[in-house]
Amino acid sequence: MDNDITVRGVFSFRVEFSLQCPRCDRPLPFDGPLEKAHCNHCQSDIDIPRSYWIENLANSCRKMQNTESGMGTASMLIGTFHGNLTLARFDPYCDNCKTFFEDPWNLVHGSRYVCTECGTEYPVQQPPGWLSSEVPRINTLINAIFSEDDSACGADSGMIPESISCPSCAALLEVTGTTRFVKCKYCSGQLYLPDDLWLRFHAGKRKRRWFVICEYMDEE
Ligand SMILES: [Zn+2]
Ligand SMILES: [Zn+2]
Ligand SMILES: [Zn+2]
Structure with a gap:
């Protein structure tokens, strides 16, 4: 398994990201590199600059490359936004039943991975162009959302009254x-x-975790 990863030159890590709403200070989950978010508590819209994602995700790749499998880091973010970024070096797995993906390094962009154990579906996507051009080592995003329109798909369950x-x-x-x-x-x-x-009602959204598949890179 380890050999395989080295040969292919990619690894993956899990991301949990939330920012504090600048208006009401409630945590706002980010289920992917979204440029806009809507706070359900105070109904305000928040714009996240691309540069913010580029910097944080590039740092995350660097950090995770040197992290042992199964280990992670939790950082408090300060600066433009306050928030929490939790990263863990894991191969892609199903968040519902914890089964690892089969053949995770050959997923097809634009497809959905179906968990072999429980059938939960995970969208497999190419990162948005603005991210790929700045951080080309990011190869694939799993279970991530990058526009509000996508929020209906993925591992979120429907609303039960x-x-x-x-x-x-x-x-x-x-x-x-x-x-x-x-x-x-x-x-x-x-x-x-x-x-x-x-x-x-909105807990499913809060718990969504996404995976980044990233290429190994020599540090200068
Ligand atoms: Zn708010
Ligand atoms: Zn599963
Ligand atoms: Zn009444």
Whole structure:
């Protein structure tokens, strides 16, 4: 296995990335090198400059090349944005059942990898052009999102309705987490979904991990 990787000249690492919303300070998950993000708490839109991703991902590749398999680092980011970046040197695996991918170094861009154990699908993509041109050693992204339109695909599960009782009339309401304000159909009162319930709907998004397949490079 180890020989194989060296011969092919690539390795992979797992990424978990979140930034603090500059408006409300809540953590905002980044499920890939997204240029825009929407904060569900304060409803503000945040722009992430490409240079920010380029710098952080180039550093990550450098750091992970010298990290032993199974080991990782967690960094607090400061500067333009505050956040957390957790990296771990792992071959691609299914986040649902922890089975390693079969033949992970020959995945086809634009396809979906289907876990051999549990059937969970993972999008396999070429990095966006602006990233490839600056960090050409990044070869493939697995389970990453780079535009808001992609967010429907991948390992996220659908929304399962939850019940909450209306604070005004105590009627039991079914909510799906599409909006934070819900109108009670019995008393027409407005209710604001509490944090724990809101996060239950959006937790799948928060936990999404992505993998970067990267070429080995000699350091100068
Ligand atoms: Zn916010
Ligand atoms: Zn699986
Ligand atoms: Zn009500």
